[in-house]
Amino acid sequence: MAGNSSSKTNGARIDNSSRSAGCSSRRRGDEIRREAGDWQSMAFMLVRSMKRNSEAGAKKVEGLVAGARGCGDDVLLGNHLKAIVPTGSAIGQRCCNDRTMANNSFLTSGLRSRQVGASRAFVWGWFLCIVPFLISGCHSVADKGREEAFSEDLLIRPLSDGKVLNHFYFKNYLHTLGSAAHNHVFPKAISQLVRKFHISELELSFTQGRWNYERWGALDPVGSSNAKPSGVELWAEFDVPSDQVDPTWRNLTHALSGLFCASINFLESPAVVAAPSLVFGSRINKGASKEGHTANVRKSGVVRYGALPREAVCTENLTPWLKLLPCRDKAGIATLLDRPSVYKGYYHSLRVHVGRSQPGGAVILEQTLTLVLQPAQLRERGSKELPNWSLTSLFARKLEGRCPLAKSSHVLLELERPLVLSVERLAASKSEPAELSDEKSQQGRRNDKGRQVDVADNPAFHMSPYPDRVFVESQGSGDISQASSLMLDYDLQNHSSARPLNLAMLWKERVYWSSLRGPFRVSRFLIGSGNEKGSLAIELKRNFDLPVQDEVVAANDVEVTIFQVVAWYVRLYLHTLTARVDGNQVPLQNIITQMLVTPAEDRLSPAVLEVKLKLPRNVSIMSLTMDFDKEAGSVHVYTDNLLVPLATPDFSMPYNVITFTCTVLALYFGSLLNTLRRRIGEEERLAKRASGGKLKESISRFMEGKSATQKKLIKVSGVILIAGIAVAFNYALEYYQVL
């Protein structure tokens, strides 16, 4: 409300009320409430797993055994998990308040916009981006009566480590999927795919790099559902009888492989594909269950999941992805995609999501490209200043207008709540001297949101140009005394090649903030060294910056689902699964509420483990470990963050090994056999009896009677004769050669 009045003239202002200590107790209560709200939200995280990469060949076969997602070792709860591949394993985690497990409680804590002068359409667009399963509903309102609709958005968010997150979001809506219908905007390739393979939902992502959940955030929509594991990940849910699922999946992988120029067809092998039941799945069906359909609507076995962690991602994947856009990269936001800049980034995730508004309903195609770029800036080495950036410095391009086919086209700059708080604090400290004298009025203004900080030009940074609109996000509790995250909106409709948009952010002062982290840090690692055995450990650590000690809150359990795919050649000993809570071993039945295990079958299917855990809220560390045997195969197995060194012979030396071994064996057995079989005495007798052939006999007869000297002479002359023949022969040869 404070923002309402100011929006036109000087933009929204950041509420400064939280500065005063007076309100701290209220704030704390508030936080807890909000916290509860957050917990209701459902998020899940999969830990990616990987598996042997057949391309790696004999040198290093890689596979993902298990791995916490991305960014090194820590996976935060609230991330959408991904990953994986051939073998993989993934962990899905879901945290819910178990009293309100409503799946779409996401909504309640989601963005409840308290927008200032924002158009409804815009809000919805953004909203969809955040909460994909709401999309259809919103859309149907927005696009009532329209067959096809396309919108494009770019979300930019400065990150606390100086990098800049760019999230491109393109949405395509097709109302009816007619077999003969002609599409104007919606890509025909996708509509054919959906029709042919009866896809209820499909998600394909190409990723390079790892999402850093600790620094880039885990609770926001980008971190929680758009962070993907590196390599290719594909999962799909089909609307076909369960015996048709596998052939359909196989065909789908080949189709996608051709469509996106990637080795997705390697996912056809059942040895790398998992059929998860707890983690991935259609939001549509879940939504349906809410609407009063049977509780377990989801048909088991219609979801397939596979990943190729080592698949390289490059422009050959980006180009077909761009071809799905109506304007390609010729107009609109996609013109920013300068290839060198895009692939220089710290994180690059290309994603295609196809969903239906309801079974058989409208098709929604979402294409996102998430980039984390480091602004190139000449700054003093070792300086801790945040780098300034602009669209030109990030992409070497300017935005020269929208895609004419897009219904809406916006660039949004998001300032996270912690950042807003820090800026407020900074602004307050700058103006502190002036305020001191006016304690009372300050108090008053705080209450009615009178005091604000200019969102585009404040002590911390300067934004140019000035935003068209500013949205303030409400935090679920409805209490607006808190700083909320801000969204600066730039409508591309107002820009053209004559008036290009070059968004720029200039830091004036170093501000410290940290993005919202998930409730848990998750890491997965190997225990043990050597070539014999090892253990796989998954560890969840509580992030204590979220206040959870409150007794009421502590009474609620946290639900975590772990999805782990392990290649068949890593032999898991499932009976060694142990769980420790805060360092003490606990019986599995105490914390596991549901466990689905698919044992591995050699060369046929990976081991899939899905475990649903219920953790008391005051748990600070939970770890699961399981032993495995390394000697089963002679390969190296890689994971995104786990490399399992198996007992491997040096493949470059098989020749040596084989020849040496064979020689030794031949010598040994040869001489042994000789010793055992031959009877020397017998042989010598035989030799004496038949002492040589006829020639020898005649020679000995000839020799008989000759004296020793004569014998010697004969022998010597024989040698000379032979040598003479050899010399003559040699000479003759040379002679003929000369001829």
Added chain:
Amino acid sequence: MAKSATGEERSVEPKPRPLVRLGRQLILHVHIISFFCYVAGVVAILILPMLAKNTYISENALMPGSGNAAFSNSDTLLARSSAEELERLVSQNVNVQRAVSKWLIEEMTATGADCYVHPFSLPASALSSTRFPTSSGHFKWNTSNASVTGGDLEEQAPSAMSVVGIIRAPQAEGNEAVVLVTPYDPDDFWHESALTLGMGLALFSRLSQALWLARDIVWLVPDSKYGVYPAVANWLEEYHHPPINHISSHQDMKLELLRKTLSEDGESSQQLIDSQTLGDFKRAGTIATGLVYELKSGLRQGGVDTITVWAEGPNGQMPNLDFINVVNSIAVYRESLQLRLETIPGIKSWTWLKTVGMVFEEINKLTRVITPSWSFALPAATYAENMATLFSSMFFQIIGLPTGAHGAFRDYQIDAITLQFIIPTQGQDYVLAKVGRHLEGVIRSVNNLLEKWHQSFFLYFLSALNKYISVGVYMIPFGLLVLSLPLQAAALCYPVKEAGSATTDVSTQSSKINSTKQRAKKQRLERKSGADDSGSWLEALVLVGAVQLWAFFAALALFLISGTKTTAEFKLRCWLGVVALSLLVAFTVQKFLTGSMHYKRSTQAHTQSWTVVKAVTLGITAIDLAVMSTINFPVSLIGALTLVPMCLGVFPIQHSWRYAHSDVKSVVGIAASAVGTVWTLAMSPIGLPLLIWSFYGHLLDINSENVWNFAESLLQWRSALLPHILVIHLPCAVLCLYILLSRLPSQRQ
């Protein structure tokens, strides 16, 4: 003499098979053959530097120096200014560890790396170290840890804290990591430490901006209060084998210490974004390579900036040769830095080495007269230098202790080396830039590697940084040395065997091995009498078995006694007493056992018992040495050099005496038994210590305490030298003494 006899016999008999004939010839000339084998073995060791080949980079993926180094002058400035800042911080703070850790955490976080601290306490069995003159600086001598070792670890708060930063490779999956280690000692922090950490930071921040990283970079700054090795080993242990209940009270205590250390002033610690996760032990996948480096101030040697390389891991395990090649080629060809291997200072000036070098040079001059192109010898000075390098490396390997923190990596099959850069006080920036570029180049090259290190050699010696001697070459001298043992053993036991199976064997005539005709005649007599000598075999086996068991017991006793809490001197006395006593017991038991089987023994067999004992001793020693060569090659080589002459040359004194007075004496024979006797006495359990003391007493501070501590540290570091001395050398020496002193029956009998 014996030869002519055989000649006659052979003419009558059918021609034996070629293999038999060959064996017979070998045994016939066994003394000459073994003498020449030994000499050839020694000569082969001496010509090893000439057999060395030039190193080459075997793994193409490494591509050393192919990328331009981005390490620039501004990085050099950062290194130097960081070092200055650190020095200032350290001079202002009483708690050096705290100041440095905090600085490191802030700087690492600022580069965008994941950062955490690893608190640890002194390992339960404190790793004390050798006070060898050569290993200065790399081991810390802990004299006062006797009281600490006994303490209850659970009660003992961690007192040291390493800081670790991880750069997550921006475009990689992070399943492998390269570990950089820059040690510092908070109790002994001065300019060099600051410079090392400054360079560490400059390099780290440079790498944090590199997009080419395929592996995560882990920067480990171990708190080397207790030495670098324990700190690194501790971190690696937790990396690979996290304690099962790692959230126990012990962990809480660690975190408490962490909080105390870091967050005393709230303002700045609030800025540590990851302060909450600072206690998390973060990992970065499988560790592929380790690189320990430190900067030392010093003078340029010969106008060149030098890097000293340490590579020997525990028990002489070496990192892959390609790693050293990469370090060398980037240093020499790109940065024109001079690499050198650490050598023991004295060796190079040994005059005999130079003399040998000169002799080879002269021989080479002669051969060049015959074939001008045939040139093999090195200049005498180069020869001496290469030999010194080789001997130093062998010496380090013989001791069996790693020469630096890189040894800790070797325990997990990770290739690692230690580099020490010498930074002159003048022109510092110039050299710092070179060092930075060199390190960056090495990391980049290692980063290129797709697989494990496997292409080049693991079993090699370096005689210079670009000359290596592979296992195929250096096994030859060892083979020559050890070959004579089984030959002699066969020669010794052959007549014995023959006596046992005289009636059936066709080719029984070869009793020529006996040194005198009398013996040969006696043998034939025995054979005729049909005496069974299996008794003497049994006796010999019992004797050798008893002595071997005693040796094992001596090793065990050392282990047990080292666990007690008394003074080193008392422990040594205690051990000596136990060993002497148990030797008596062993011999008593042996006498008792042989006495009980006396019924089988004939007098003739008894006359031969020493030959059987000798044969068994030779056989066992040969097997021991061969096994040892796979564990620690230089130890087995030195074992072969010392044990082979002893085993070959030992005869009962009575026997030598009689031989010297017999009619068929030869000068060579007398000399051989004299040498054997002297050698046996010199290598005996009493003679050897005396020998060492008389030669090196003035160099090393040898007293009972040091000797015991040395033995204990060998035990703790699991050096193969200790088992060699106790389980191979000791029983062999005792058995040889037994042979030397054994009585022969009177001649007239």
